[in-house]
Amino acid sequence: MNILVCFKNVPDLDALSVNDWLIEDHFQVDTSYVRTMLNPYDESALELTLKLGDAEKNDDFKLTALTVGTSHLDKVLKTLYALKYDLGVRLDCKSDIRFNPCFVSRMICNYVKNIKNHQVIILGSQSNVGDNAKTPLLVAEGLGIPCITSVIGIKLAEQKDCLSITSKIDDLIIEQIVKAPFVLAVGDVPTSYIRVPTLKDRIQYKEKEIKVFTLEDLEIKENDVEEENDTQLIELSYEKNGRNCVFIQGHHSSEKANVLYKEYLMERIK
Amino acid sequence: MKTVMILNGSVNAILKQAEELNNYSIKNFSKNSLIEAWILTDQDVNFNTISFSPHINCIKLVKVRTKHVAEEYIKAIIMLYEKCKPEIMIFGSEAFVSGLAVRVACRLKGSSCVGVKRNQYLEKHFIVEKMVYSNNLTAKFIMKNMPYCISIAKGFNHMTEQSSITDDSEAYQKLPNVETVTFKTEVDTEWIRSFTFELINTEEGLNTSKVVVAIGKGIGSKEKVVLYEKLAALMEGKLGASRPVVMNAWMPMERLIGASGLIIAPELCVAIGVSGAAAFTVGIEKSKFIIAINKDQEAPIFKIANVAICADCEEVAQALINKLNGRI
Numbered sequence: 001m002n003i004l005v006c007f008k009n010v011p012d013l014d015a016l017s018v019n020d021w022l023i024e025d026h027f028q029v030d031t032s033y034v035r036t037m038l039n040p041y042d043e044s045a046l047e048l049t050l051k052l053g054d055a056e057k058n059d060d061f062k063l064t065a066l067t068v069g070t071s072h073l074d075k076v077l078k079t080l081y082a083l084k085y086d087l088g089v090r091l092d093c094k095s096d097i098r099f100n101p102c103f104v105s106r107m108i109c110n111y112v113k114n115i116k117n118h119q120v121i122i123l124g125s126q127s128n129v130g131d132n133a134k135t136p137l138l139v140a141e142g143l144g145i146p147c148i149t150s151v152i153g154i155k156l157a158e159q160k161d162c163l164s165i166t167s168k169i170d171d172l173i174i175e176q177i178v179k180a181p182f183v184l185a186v187g188d189v190p191t192s193y194i195r196v197p198t199l200k201d202r203i204q205y206k207e208k209e210i211k212v213f214t215l216e217d218l219e220i221k222e223n224d225v226e227e228e229n230d231t232q233l234i235e236l237s238y239e240k241n242g243r244n245c246v247f248i249q250g251h252h253s254s255e256k257a258n259v260l261y262k263e264y265l266m267e268r269i270k
Numbered sequence: 271m272k273t274v275m276i277l278n279g280s281v282n283a284i285l286k287q288a289e290e291l292n293n294y295s296i297k298n299f300s301k302n303s304l305i306e307a308w309i310l311t312d313q314d315v316n317f318n319t320i321s322f323s324p325h326i327n328c329i330k331l332v333k334v335r336t337k338h339v340a341e342e343y344i345k346a347i348i349m350l351y352e353k354c355k356p357e358i359m360i361f362g363s364e365a366f367v368s369g370l371a372v373r374v375a376c377r378l379k380g381s382s383c384v385g386v387k388r389n390q391y392l393e394k395h396f397i398v399e400k401m402v403y404s405n406n407l408t409a410k411f412i413m414k415n416m417p418y419c420i421s422i423a424k425g426f427n428h429m430t431e432q433s434s435i436t437d438d439s440e441a442y443q444k445l446p447n448v449e450t451v452t453f454k455t456e457v458d459t460e461w462i463r464s465f466t467f468e469l470i471n472t473e474e475g476l477n478t479s480k481v482v483v484a485i486g487k488g489i490g491s492k493e494k495v496v497l498y499e500k501l502a503a504l505m506e507g508k509l510g511a512s513r514p515v516v517m518n519a520w521m522p523m524e525r526l527i528g529a530s531g532l533i534i535a536p537e538l539c540v541a542i543g544v545s546g547a548a549a550f551t552v553g554i555e556k557s558k559f560i561i562a563i564n565k566d567q568e569a570p571i572f573k574i575a576n577v578a579i580c581a582d583c584e585e586v587a588q589a590l591i592n593k594l595n596g597r598i
Contacts, residue, residue, distance in 0.1 A: 013404045014547040018573070021406060029403065040517075099402070099409070125365065128404040133365075133384040137372040146341055146461055147373070150365045152523075162463060167338075169366040170281040171470045174338045177463040187365065188530055190519040230381035234397070235410035242573040243560065253581040257589030260561065264577050265590070266597075268538045268559060269481060269505045 001056075001161060001180065004064045004118035005049050005085075006108055006135075007042035008127045009076050011035075021238040026096070029236075031129075038076070041124025044192035045184075048154045049122055050083060052163075055156050062086045064118065066111065068093050068104055074210050081205035082197035088210045091218065095225045101134040103228040108135075109142035110218040119161060119180035125149065125187050136185035148178070150187035271391065273303065273358040275326075276347060278367050279311025280337040285320060287362040290426040292323035294360065297426075298389050299325055306330060306354070307446075310346055312337050317445050329448045330354075334455050337467065340369060346455040347374050351417065353451075358389075358396070361421040368421030375419035383411060386420040405529055405548035425533035428556050470524060480537040481507025484527050484554060487514040488543025488564060489583055495520055498542060501587050504594040510534065512550045528553035543583040546571025563587075 011031035023029060038046065046065065053063055064087040065080040067073050077088030091107045112118055121143075126133040140147030152173075153166030161180045166173060168187065215222060226232075250256035275291045277284055288307075295305055305325040309315060310332050322329070332346045347370065351359070361371040368384045375382035387408075388399040395412045398420055402409045413420075476482065483502040485495070495509075502509040510527040511520070527534060528550040535556035542563045544550060551574050554560060562575035563586050572578045579586055 013406055014545065016406070018570075023407075029407070040513075099411070129402065131385065131400070131402045131404065133368065134372045134382065137369050138376060141373055141376040146339075147369070149340070149369045157463075159463060168470075169278075169338055170283040170364055172281060172337065173468040173470055174465060175468070176338075176465040179461045179463060182461065185365075185369070188513075188516070188523055188526065190517055190523060193517070230375065230414050231383055231398075231411040232414060233409055234412055235408075236402070237408050238406065239408065240573065243576050245562070245572045245575045245578050247572075248577060248579050253579075253585035254589040254592075256579045256581055257586045257593065260577065260579055260586075261590060261593045264559075264561065265505075265538075269507075 001058075001060065001120065001163075002062050002064070002118045003049055003052070003120045003122065004066055004112065005042075005045050006066045006121065006123045006139075007046055007076075008039045008067060008124070009036045009069070009073055010039045010128045012037050013128055018240065023236050023238065027233055027236040038194060039124050039127035041126055041186055041188075043124075043194050044189040045122045045124050045186040046080065047192045047194045048186065048189065050195065052154055052156060053084065064089060064116070066091065066108065068097065068107055070094055077210050078205060078208070079197060079202070081208045082201040083195060084201075088208070090210055090212050092212050092214050095222070097225070098130045099132065099231065099233050100225065100229045101130065101132040101138055102230055103225050105135050105138035105142055106224075106228055107215075107218055107220060108139050110220060111213065112143060114219060115213060115217070120163065120182060120184065122151075122154075122184045122186060125185045136183050140183040143181070143183070145181045145183060146178075147183040147185060148176070149185045151184045152187055152189050154184065271357040271396075272355065273299070273360065274306040274308050274354070274356040275360040276367065276370070277307060277309045277362065278343070278364070279309040279315045279331075280313060280334070283364065284309075284311075284315065286427055287364070287367070288320045288322065290362055290422060291360060292321065293426040294422045295323050295325045305360075306356070308332065308347070308350055310334050310343050317448065322446060326446050329446050331448055331450045332453060332455070333450075336459070338366075338465070339457065339459055339462065340366065340373065341457045342455050342459075343370055344373050344377065345457055346453055348377060349453045349455070350451060351378060357416050357418065359417050359419045361419065363422050363424040363426070371419040371421040375417065378417055378419075379415060380417040380419055381413035381415045382419040382421075383413060384421045385423045387423045389420065401529075401552070405552045424529070425552075425556065428533060428535035476508040476510050476525060476527075477532055477534060479508040479534075481505045482510050482527075482534055482536045482539045482554075482557070483507055484510045484512065484539060484541045484544060485515060485521075486512040486542070486544030486550070487518070488545065488566075489515075490543070492518070492520040494584060497584065497587055497591070501540075501591055501594070504591060505538075505540075507536070507538070507540075512544050512547075541571055541575070542587060544571050545569050546574065
């Protein structure tokens with residue numbers, strides 16, 4: 001089975017303080033000084049797929065990790081090599097695609113259609129910055145294949161080219177054996193933090209080549225970036241309606257708790 | 271503009287969906303606007319239990335075969351679209367239905383947007399507003415192509431603005447005319463070799479409790495959760511958690527509060543050991559009164575709190591438990 005996992009590296013926005021949220025020209029927000037990390041949903045997708053690989057002994061089982069962006073992402077792909085992803089792919093793109101999932105999904109679809117077909121395509125449901133929550137759905141539509149959303153579990157199935165998928169709709173848990181091809185949008189999966197590679201594997205895979213494809217390789221024109229988008233950003237703003245917080249003072253925790261109980265809590269929990 | 275709202279009748283949460291969509295329509299459409307409701311369902315719907323806002327002039331009921339095959343729902347919606355040609359299609363906030371919004375728009379060459387808080391029609395443009403950058407920034411978008419397919423943001427079941435008529439039963443009309451529409455909605459499901467369903471035993475009441483204790487990673491470890499369960503119980507409240515807590519499996523996913531979990535609006539929320547990331551605070555900011563307890567003086571949670579204690583969480587919780595025990 002040939003599995004493609006698409007991921008995004010995102011800034012840790014929790015690290016920004018109130019004064020850091022400055023909207024610059026072209027609705028840009030400088031987040032370059034905070035650390036980047038795997039988008040949490042994508043991280044779950046990458047780890048769930050690695051677990052599949054742990055369980056599958058068949059040599060035909062191949063994992064590809066794909067991302068869209070510039071060369072600074074190559075170090076993340078190298079880490080995924082060290083975790084035993086078979087192929088790391090970067091679709092080279094310097095354009096502002098924060099709010100353009102239509103374009104991102106077209107790049108992924110063209111990669112699958114024109115360069116390398118995959119039976120299963122796995123993506124996180126949503127990622128920060130754009131918070132578009134559209135890419136996996138548009139990839140499924142672009143490829144004309146089914147899509148399962150809010151996926152919380154992926155296991156091997158006995159039948160050929162099939163996987164066992166657990167997903168959620170409201171208060172329903174659905175377990176399905178499904179035959180590829182299909183797209184999975186991974187939701188909230190507990191304890192799915194990605195594993196850490198060994199130093200030995202990091203060194204071993206340091207030089208392994210990342211496959212880079214340009215827009216031209218994907219038969220996409222640069223001008224298509226904005227044309228492709230079905231929405232247009234016209235305003236970006238920061239507004240927080242905070243409350244005037246009263247800090248309770250005291251020499252120690254129990255003294256503060258005492259004040260909290262008497263002055264604020266007691267009347268509210270009668 | 272001809273508008274429809276689309277509900278998934280195949281799940282028990284149809285009541286919540288209707289409440290959310292009613293509140294959204296009341297907030298975003300004028301009193302004179304007429305909106306159709308389309309209900310897609312694989313089961314019988316008890317209309318006596320569902321309230322519809324005064325905007326709803328007609329209900330169209332479409333039977334589908336499955337609860338979970340999105341492709342079938344998409345086909346049904348598109349067939350209904352071809353018959354009625356609405357310009358605006360509003361979907362609920364749950365991931366399955368918001369996925370339908372995106373895929374229907376794609377097939378109809380329209381535009382889609384997920385997590386919409388507000389919409390307006392201005393100078394021939396349909397403009398939507400949503401949170402981006404992990405709930406830190408608000409963005410406005412022009413939707414370029416009709417039909418405009420939007421899924422609404424979570425939390426419309428807890429409207430605090432005066433425009434909400436959630437509790438005003440007189441403002442709701444009698445059941446609008448229900449028309450059953452029959453289509454051949456079958457799609458190829460050969461790719462699904464087998465399936466089973468299980469109903470999740472969700473913790474009752476976190477969404478409606480008057481008192482909620484919300485814990486974050488700052489409580490330290492899974493073993494400490496029991497202390498906060500006790501604190502919540504003594505206050506006759508419910509215990510919820512931030513994303514890091516459930517992702518570490520300290521508590522079940524059903525207790526998650528925030529952008530990817532529940533949006534709550536209790537009378538009192540006590541946030542303990544929660545840093546206050548925007549994706550969490552969006553889940554509690556509608557609370558009437560917020561108490562924050564955290565040992566980090568700079569924690570952003572204090573900015574949305576009414577009262578705060580900067581101290582060790584466990585010590586404060588234990589002291590509060592002692593006080594509450596003494597009360598009994």
